[in-house]
Amino acid sequence: MKITDNIKTVQGISDKRAALYKKLGVESVGDLLTHYPRGYIDFTAPVEISACEVGEYCVICAIVKKKLSPYIGSRIPVYKLILTDESEEILCTFFNSEFSYNKLILNKEYIFYGKINGRPPRPYGTPLLGGELKEIVNPLFILTDDPNKLLPRYRLTAGLSHAIVSANVKNAFRLIENTMFSDLPCEILEEYSLMPVGQAVKNIHFPTSMEEYRSAKRSLVFKELLVLQLGMAIIRSRNRKLTGTPMKDYDISPLYKTLPFKPTKAQVRSVNECIADMKKRVPMNRLLQGDVGSGKTLVAAALAYYAHLNGFQTALMVPTEILAKQHYKTLNGFLEPLGIKCTLIIGGLKAGEKKQVYSEVMSGEASVIVGTHALIQKGVVFNSLGLVVTDEQHRFGVGQRSELISKGHNPHTLVMSATPIPRTLGLIIYGDLDISLLDEMPKGRKPIMTYGVGTDYRERLYRFIIKQINEGRQAYIVCPLIDEGVSEKTSAVKYYNELKEEWFGDIEIGLLHGRMKQSEKDEVMGLFKSGSIKVLVSTTVIEVGVDVPNATVMLIENAEQFGLSQLHQLRGRVGRGEEQSYCVLVTDSKSPYTKARVDTMTRTCDGFEIAGEDLKLRGPGDFFGSKQHGLPMLKIADMTEDNDVIIETQDLARSIIKNDPDLRQSAELRELVAELFKDSNEYGYN
Ligand code: ADP
Numbered sequence: 001m002k003i004t005d006n007i008k009t010v011q012g013i014s015d016k017r018a019a020l021y022k023k024l025g026v027e028s029v030g031d032l033l034t035h036y037p038r039g040y041i042d043f044t045a046p047v048e049i050s051a052c053e054v055g056e057y058c059v060i061c062a063i064v065k066k067k068l069s070p071y072i073g074s075r076i077p078v079y080k081l082i083l084t085d086e087s088e089e090i091l092c093t094f095f096n097s098e099f100s101y102n103k104l105i106l107n108k109e110y111i112f113y114g115k116i117n118g119r120p121p122r123p124y125g126t127p128l129l130g131g132e133l134k135e136i137v138n139p140l141f142i143l144t145d146d147p148n149k150l151l152p153r154y155r156l157t158a159g160l161s162h163a164i165v166s167a168n169v170k171n172a173f174r175l176i177e178n179t180m181f182s183d184l185p186c187e188i189l190e191e192y193s194l195m196p197v198g199q200a201v202k203n204i205h206f207p208t209s210m211e212e213y214r215s216a217k218r219s220l221v222f223k224e225l226l227v228l229q230l231g232m233a234i235i236r237s238r239n240r241k242l243t244g245t246p247m248k249d250y251d252i253s254p255l256y257k258t259l260p261f262k263p264t265k266a267q268v269r270s271v272n273e274c275i276a277d278m279k280k281r282v283p284m285n286r287l288l289q290g291d292v293g294s295g296k297t298l299v300a301a302a303l304a305y306y307a308h309l310n311g312f313q314t315a316l317m318v319p320t321e322i323l324a325k326q327h328y329k330t331l332n333g334f335l336e337p338l339g340i341k342c343t344l345i346i347g348g349l350k351a352g353e354k355k356q357v358y359s360e361v362m363s364g365e366a367s368v369i370v371g372t373h374a375l376i377q378k379g380v381v382f383n384s385l386g387l388v389v390t391d392e393q394h395r396f397g398v399g400q401r402s403e404l405i406s407k408g409h410n411p412h413t414l415v416m417s418a419t420p421i422p423r424t425l426g427l428i429i430y431g432d433l434d435i436s437l438l439d440e441m442p443k444g445r446k447p448i449m450t451y452g453v454g455t456d457y458r459e460r461l462y463r464f465i466i467k468q469i470n471e472g473r474q475a476y477i478v479c480p481l482i483d484e485g486v487s488e489k490t491s492a493v494k495y496y497n498e499l500k501e502e503w504f505g506d507i508e509i510g511l512l513h514g515r516m517k518q519s520e521k522d523e524v525m526g527l528f529k530s531g532s533i534k535v536l537v538s539t540t541v542i543e544v545g546v547d548v549p550n551a552t553v554m555l556i557e558n559a560e561q562f563g564l565s566q567l568h569q570l571r572g573r574v575g576r577g578e579e580q581s582y583c584v585l586v587t588d589s590k591s592p593y594t595k596a597r598v599d600t601m602t603r604t605c606d607g608f609e610i611a612g613e614d615l616k617l618r619g620p621g622d623f624f625g626s627k628q629h630g631l632p633m634l635k636i637a638d639m640t641e642d643n644d645v646i647i648e649t650q651d652l653a654r655s656i657i658k659n660d661p662d663l664r665q666s667a668e669l670r671e672l673v674a675e676l677f678k679d680s681n682e683y684g685y686n
């Protein structure tokens with residue numbers, strides 16, 4: 001018997017049931033055992049029957065006073081009993097569950113959990129029994145002296161119930177022994193008072209008290225986070241082994257003097273923090289976190305300038321071509337007056353252009369190279385790459401970043417993130433990455449006024465946009481999402497035409513969608529930036545980084561389709577100038593999840609708060625999922641709750657790696673890391 005054996009080896013799991021489990025990703029005995037409960041039904045604190053509120057789920061402790069004879073005449077057999085505690089009697093009804101009825105023994109005491117009804121609903125034709133008593137329907141129950149008073153609740157799929165899973169898990173435990181689990185070394189278990197993993201897994205399914213549950217959970221979370229952090233630390237240390245190229249002090253104030261505005265204190269501070277890093281013997285490894293519009297590009301420009309003064313090139317990698325061009329233009333605007341050559345590398349360069357650009361990069365003539373992931377193509381050879389900046393980092397795989405880094409001789413790295421990552425997550429993803437915060441907006445920015453409305457507001461919204469345009473402003477409209485069976489292009493074009501014909505008349509409006517050629521997109525974007533297009537209708541291609549300070553309205557159709565961080569990003573396209581800006585979220589969705597997002601957006605413009613809410617709403621699994629970061633999925637640790645353990649395990653992981661960088665001395669740990677990272681090939685961990 002091994003933990004990797006198929007679940008069909010467990011008693012009670014047929015082919016049919018195994019297929020249901022497969023839907024939940026549970027295929028082996030180990031999967032089943034680590035299909036941890038999401039919560040518990042708590043039988044520890046029963047209330048008196050007289051105190052049970054109709055309509056609520058209640059826990060009561062009662063004796064079976066009478067078993068009424070079953071009524072099996074109707075389509076659904078009905079089984080009724082009378083229960084009693086000292087306070088009152090209650091009718092207990094099971095539909096279609098002879099099993100439960102038979103299990104309950106007359107005059108014995110049980111604890112029941114179920115929904116309380118008022119006057120019992122009477123299926124057609126059944127006799128009225130129990131009169132005016134309250135009723136508890138299809139309750140779960142345990143014997144009063146059952147030591148397991150917390151019944152696990154699992155993530156389920158149709159055909160499985162909490163009770164079935166729980167019974168299967170119990171059977172699985174019969175097959176295995178504690179030694180079959182790979183565990184942390186004993187010294188660690190002892191030092192941190194952790195349960196052996198086998199025991200912890202058992203206790204988390206069947207805790208006898210909340211206390212026991214908490215301590216089991218801590219043990220499992222600790223193990224999971226420690227292993228994760230060890231893996232991350234190993235990956236990072238591979239990237240950090242080499243020493244960087246220390247830079248010397250140079251005066252960068254000439255840049256500040258040529259700017260059309262005064263840099264914020266936060267910008268200057270961040271630049272100085274980076275420069276201090278770049279003077280050290282290890283490469284800078286820093287995250288610049290700044291909300292949309294906080295002016296991250298200037299920080300990158302200042303550092304590129306500093307690297308240039310030191311004789312090094314800077315590469316700035318961004319996720320889209322539109323952004324690459326914009327950043328190129330901005331950086332060029334900042335740096336050209338200082339005699340620095342910037343260049344742009346994107347996918348669609350013609351052969352001649354490509355040759356020219358590549359040779360400028362190779363000769364070192366170009367100091368600042370802006371581009372998309374086209375920067376990591378083989379043909380791009382740098383002369384002296386000293387600084388790698390990635391913008392909107394959450395869109396790059398870690399692999400792409402390290403590829404670019406490997407084109408230099410241990411360059412300094414700066415990651416710029418517009419989506420503020422909650423601290424706990426940042427710790428995991430970036431570990432000992434240093435963080436600079438742009439926690440100050442450029443002067444004169446007004447908070448964006450945000451509203452959530454239904455589609456019946458559309459006409460008013462269009463009129464409002466026209467008014468803004470007449471006052472000289474511009475607007476974004478994010479298209480409604482595609483109807484089923486219609487392509488993105490068709491639906492965007494249709495919406496655009498309607499707007500044009502029915503609303504905007506001779507006002508110049510433009511359309512951007514993903515199916516357009518790059519050159520077409522660029523043209524439209526250029527016209528919008530220059531102000532000749534007043535309204536930009538767009539699918540979400542404008543999502544990141546685009547900067548048009550004169551735009552003051554962001555209208556988002558089908559707002560329910562976007563996550564909070566995405567909405568915040570979209571909203572960040574406005575509010576970049578001195579005028580009051582507006583963001584309107586249009587949705588007819590009544591789901592609580594949509595409401596929560598709209599409420600958060602209307603309540604706050606603070607990106608950190610929004611990131612925190614996002615994490616809460618979507619759950620760490622989603623935020624943290626391999627899709628986003630290429631990291632392994634966690635089974636039990638919760639990034640929003642397990643802060644203390646994150647910090648504890650981070651310290652421990654650091655000290656372990658310091659003494660034993662490749663975990664050569666601990667086969668247990670090495671094996672655990674390999675297991676957790678087995679699907680994350682992006683990390684090249686094996
Ligand atoms: P983000 O942090 O979102 O990348 P950008 O770098 O695109 O922000 O900057 C947003 C806008 O603010 C740009 O138009 C930029 O020129 C402007 N800006 C940057 N720093 C300042 C400042 N200190 N004062 C005024 N405007 C600034």
Ligand code: MG
Binds near residue numbers: 296297391545
């Ligand atoms: Mg930006």
